Every structure is written in C-alpha cells, then in structure tokens.
Amino acid sequence: MKFLKFLLVGIFFGIVLVKSEAVSWYRIYEMFKFQAFHMYGIIGSAVFLGVLFIWLFKKYRIKSIEGKDIDLLPKDKGVARYILGGTIFGFGWALAGACPGPMYILVGTGVFSMFIVIAAALLGTFTYGLLQKKLPH
Amino acid sequence: MDYILQPWPWYVSGPLIALVMLILVYFGKTFGMSSNLQTLCSMGGAGKFSDYFRLDWKAQRWNLTVVLGAILGGFIATQYLSDGSAIALSAETISDLKELGFNNAGETLLPPEIYSWENVLSLKGIAILVIAGFLVGFGTRYAGGCTSGHAITGLSNLQLPSLIAVIGFFVGGLIMTFFILPLIFGS
Numbered sequence: 001m002k003f004l005k006f007l008l009v010g011i012f013f014g015i016v017l018v019k020s021e022a023v024s025w026y027r028i029y030e031m032f033k034f035q036a037f038h039m040y041g042i043i044g045s046a047v048f049l050g051v052l053f054i055w056l057f058k059k060y061r062i063k064s065i066e067g068k069d070i071d072l073l074p075k076d077k078g079v080a081r082y083i084l085g086g087t088i089f090g091f092g093w094a095l096a097g098a099c100p101g102p103m104y105i106l107v108g109t110g111v112f113s114m115f116i117v118i119a120a121a122l123l124g125t126f127t128y129g130l131l132q133k134k135l136p137h
Numbered sequence: 138m139d140y141i142l143q144p145w146p147w148y149v150s151g152p153l154i155a156l157v158m159l160i161l162v163y164f165g166k167t168f169g170m171s172s173n174l175q176t177l178c179s180m181g182g183a184g185k186f187s188d189y190f191r192l193d194w195k196a197q198r199w200n201l202t203v204v205l206g207a208i209l210g211g212f213i214a215t216q217y218l219s220d221g222s223a224i225a226l227s228a229e230t231i232s233d234l235k236e237l238g239f240n241n242a243g244e245t246l247l248p249p250e251i252y253s254w255e256n257v258l259s260l261k262g263i264a265i266l267v268i269a270g271f272l273v274g275f276g277t278r279y280a281g282g283c284t285s286g287h288a289i290t291g292l293s294n295l296q297l298p299s300l301i302a303v304i305g306f307f308v309g310g311l312i313m314t315f316f317i318l319p320l321i322f323g324s
Contacts, residue, residue, distance in 0.1 A: 014211045041147030053159050075291055092272030100273065101284065126274075
C-alpha cells in the first residue's frame with residue numbers, strides 16, 4: 001500500500017502532461033522556434049512556484065511525511081557533464097519531441113512506437129554507464 | 138467539466154507540475170524521471186558491465202511506480218478527459234512544419250510523419266526514433282537529469298549545475314530544430 005500514493009502522483013502527472021500538451025512533439029518544436037509562450041509559461045510558472053515553495057519548506061523546516069528534514073541533494077559540481085550531456089539530451093529531445101517523462105506517458109496515450117524510443121533510451125543509458133569513467137565530468 | 142476536457146492553459150498546467158514535484162519532495166523523494174532509465178538497466182543486469190548500474194534498484198521502486206502511474210495517467214487523459222480538440226499551435230509553427238512536410242500539425246499529439254507505423258517501419262523512420270531515443274538516454278544520464286530533475290527540480294532548488302544543463306538542453310534543441318530537422322525532413 002505504501003506504493004499507492006506514488007501511483008496516484010504518477011497518474012496525476014500523466015494527466016497534467018497530456019492536458020498541458022507538453023507531451024506533444026509539436027509543442028516542443030514550437031518552443032524551440034520561439035513561436036509561442038505556452039511551454040515557457042508552463043516551465044516558467046512551475047519553476048517560479050518551485051523556487052518559492054522549496055524556499056518556504058527550508059525556511060520553516062517542513063518535515064517530509066517520513067519525519068525527516070527536506071533536503072534536496074545538491075547536484076555534483078562540474079560544468080563539462082552538464083553542458084555536454086545537456087546538449088546531447090537537447091538533440092534527442094527536439095528530435096523525439098519527448099523527454100523521459102513524456103516517453104512513458106505517451107505509451108499510455110496509445111503511441112506504441114514510443115517503445116522503440118524507450119528501448120533506444122535504455123541503450124543510450126547503458127552506453128553511458130559503460131563509458132562513464134572515460135567521459136569528462 | 139468543459140474546462141477539464143479542453144486543453145489546459147499554461148497557468149494551470151505549470152503550477153500543477155510544480156505541485157507534483159512538491160508532493161514528491163514532501164514524500165521524502167525527488168522528481169526525476171530519467172533515473173528510471175538507470176534503474177531499469179540495473180534490473181536488467183547491467184551491473185555486470187559497469188559500476189554505474191550496481192545500485193539497490195529495489196530502493197527505486199517508488200519511482201518506477203510513478204512511471205506506471207504516468208502511463209495510466211496518459212491513458213486516462215486521452216480516453217476520458219479529452220474532447221479531441223486540436224492543439225492550438227501558432228500559425229507560424231504550422232506553416233514552418235508544412236514546409237518540412239508535416240501536414241495537419243496539431244491534430245494529434247505526435248506527428249504521424251515520425252510516429253506512425255508506416256513511417257517507423259522504414260529505414261529512415263526507425264533510424265530517427267532509435268537515434269533520438271539513444272541521444273535522450275545517453276545525454277540525460279551524462280547530464281545527471283532531464284527536464285524534471287534539472288529544469289523543474291534543480292532550478293527550483295537554485296542549483297547552478299541544473300542551469301548549465303538547461304542551457305545545454307536548449308543549445309542541443311535549437312541546433313536540432315533550426316539546422317538538423319530541415320536536413321532530415323526538408324526536401
């Protein structure tokens with residue numbers, strides 16, 4: 001039963017991303033062409049509220065339901081991995097029109113050719129795992 | 138009910154995505170979809186080949202459950218919560234896409250020119266999906282996160298690495314959209 005709440009969050013997330021059209025290849029293309037505010041509004045308002053509430057969580061030392069302090073792990077320092085990995089990810093994002101969340105969600109919407117993208121993403125992750133120690137981070 | 142069935146505006150969707158992130162943080166977890174790719178590789182035995190996959194994947198079951206929910210959510214949203222209205226893309230986008238050979242832009246979530254089986258089962262079609270997926274899977278783990286982990290959670294937590302990653306997302310996305318997509322699809 002402890003997984004039920006995560007299942008419900010996932011369902012909610014899937015619904016929001018479909019209803020927002022953020023899972024749409026077309027919306028991603030439109031975003032990268034700067035031809036509509038839609039995606040910028042979604043990401044911008046999410047980040048604005050995210051910054052505000054994470055700050056409030058920390059300021060008032062809100063505990064998680066597990067009773068622990070809320071501490072989002074800081075990301076490792078570095079530049080190369082973020083700019084290089086980010087750029088490679090960006091190529092794929094603009095081509096597939098889907099990042100990892102939407103990939104799963106789109107399977108649910110009935111686009112089964114997305115399984116090919118997911119399988120290739122797993123292969124990409126596997127390849128990263130093999131090369132990790134040889135890449136600049 | 139009409140408001141639910143119609144596409145949701147950004148000022149509803151964006152705050153709800155923040156809510157998803159905040160709920161997961163409140164549950165003592167974090168919002169990161171691409172970690173599941175690493176977890177799935179671990180489950181499949183990739184730990185035999187690299188330390189990167191030697192992790193306790195059972196500790197990540199909560200996140201796989203979120204994925205399962207997300208798939209169900211996608212099904213529910215399209216089957217029961219949609220009125221089938223087309224995506225209100227900008228006129229410029231529709232005309233730019235027409236030049237690239239994409240017709241009826243916005244009438245479906247994804248372009249049949251890329252995702253229909255007819256196209257997928259051609260050499261070019263399958264190459265597009267495999268290369269795109271590979272780049273996403275490789276890039277996101279190299280960068281240590283994707284849109285959810287860096288653009289939403291990392292930026293919300295004022296992480297400089299996440300800002301650098303998001304800049305990278307846009308560098309790659311803009312090069313692909315402005316220079317490479319026309320080479321792939323333009324005639």
